[in-house]
Amino acid sequence: MGERWCWFGFVDIPPEGALASADTFTTDGEPAGLLAAWPAEQRKQSGANRLDRRVIDPEGPPMALSLAVAPRGVRVLFDDPAVVAATRAVLARRWPAFVSTLVRDAAHIAGAVTGIEADVAQRWPAWFDTDPFARLFRARRLRVGPGLFRRVTAPVGPVHQRYAGLPWPVAGFPSA
Amino acid sequence: MREDLQSGSTLPDVTLPDHNGSSRRLSDLAEGDPLVVHCYRGWFCPKDRTYFRNLLRLQEEAEVAYARIVSLSVEPPEVSAAYRAGLDARWTFLSDPDGAYRDTLDLREGTDTVHDPYVPTVFTLFPDLTIHRIYNGYWYWGRATNEELRRDLREITHDLRPDWEV
Numbered sequence: 001m002g003e004r005w006c007w008f009g010f011v012d013i014p015p016e017g018a019l020a021s022a023d024t025f026t027t028d029g030e031p032a033g034l035l036a037a038w039p040a041e042q043r044k045q046s047g048a049n050r051l052d053r054r055v056i057d058p059e060g061p062p063m064a065l066s067l068a069v070a071p072r073g074v075r076v077l078f079d080d081p082a083v084v085a086a087t088r089a090v091l092a093r094r095w096p097a098f099v100s101t102l103v104r105d106a107a108h109i110a111g112a113v114t115g116i117e118a119d120v121a122q123r124w125p126a127w128f129d130t131d132p133f134a135r136l137f138r139a140r141r142l143r144v145g146p147g148l149f150r151r152v153t154a155p156v157g158p159v160h161q162r163y164a165g166l167p168w169p170v171a172g173f174p175s176a
Numbered sequence: 177m178r179e180d181l182q183s184g185s186t187l188p189d190v191t192l193p194d195h196n197g198s199s200r201r202l203s204d205l206a207e208g209d210p211l212v213v214h215c216y217r218g219w220f221c222p223k224d225r226t227y228f229r230n231l232l233r234l235q236e237e238a239e240v241a242y243a244r245i246v247s248l249s250v251e252p253p254e255v256s257a258a259y260r261a262g263l264d265a266r267w268t269f270l271s272d273p274d275g276a277y278r279d280t281l282d283l284r285e286g287t288d289t290v291h292d293p294y295v296p297t298v299f300t301l302f303p304d305l306t307i308h309r310i311y312n313g314y315w316y317w318g319r320a321t322n323e324e325l326r327r328d329l330r331e332i333t334h335d336l337r338p339d340w341e342v
Binding site: 088091092093094095153154156157158159160161163171172173 | 196198200205207208209235238240242243244245246257264266267337
């Protein structure tokens with residue numbers, strides 16, 4: 001099951017064996033830190049969370065990100081109705097380039113990262129306002145890459161439940 | 177409908193655009209879950225609008241019960257996307273605008289020469305597209321009720337999940 005998710009977070013230097021990493025910038029162009037993804041088998045780093053492995057691509061295009069992360073000390077259950085409402089909204093709306101929730105542990109959501117190609121965000125600055133998870137947690141609006149994320153197809157729906165603790169919308173039980 | 181399509185046979189696989197315009201292969205959409213494939217005439221059909229309201233009630237259960245729904249028509253993706261949004265549906269709509277898959281299944285409805293739609297049909301499927309049951313909805317009362325869909329999804333899930341008896 002490990003290949004279906006990876007660790008993801010801000011780092012000072014990319015972990016050895018990282019799947020991909022890229023500098024991020026605010027929408028004003030100010031440096032905002034280095035984001036990296038590394039295999040599930042490797043050690044977690046401080047502040048890292050689990051992410052849908054499919055969205056990571058070292059050959060991916062520049063992206064705009066809405067990175068909504070729960071503040072330190074705030075623990076929100078995946079089963080919270082507000083989280084369910086956000087996932088329903090993702091399913092109902094036009095799919096961006098990718099969405100992955102961030103998983104802290106078996107029960108709690110750490111946030112979500114939503115992306116769209118940078119050129120689309122350039123033409124449509126209000127895109128950042130469309131992230132349903134930004135209503136749960138304060139979202140950072142970033143530009144990143146190339147070389148970190150890629151477009152994936154939308155979840156089939158209407159399932160908004162997680163599969164054995166995987167970051168939604170990763171689907172399928174390990175036994176299936 | 178093709179005579180070889182019946183319980184226990186396999187629904188032919190196909191790759192079609194979804195409501196986002198992304199190319200999707202039907203066999204990739206189940207991802208290990210039971211799948212309901214619902215062929216419908218189109219946004220213009222009052223019978224379809226009524227039937228969709230049933231599926232919307234089932235959506236409330238499918239979204240927590242690990243079951244997938246796919247609706248399929250000859251309408252182009254932008255029309256499917258608008259119809260889906262208007263319905264508040266949160267499942268995938270596939271578009272078969274040239275009717276090629278409709279003809280593969282022999283599901284062209286001959287009475288509507290304006291739209292050449294699918295015969296309204298519901299397939300309940302295992303993840304590998306093995307057909308559990310088929311409902312011919314040409315006459316409205318032939319369509320699968322939500323009770324019938326619940327029964328089918330229960331039966332398929334029973335067979336799929338090794339921990340059903342836990």
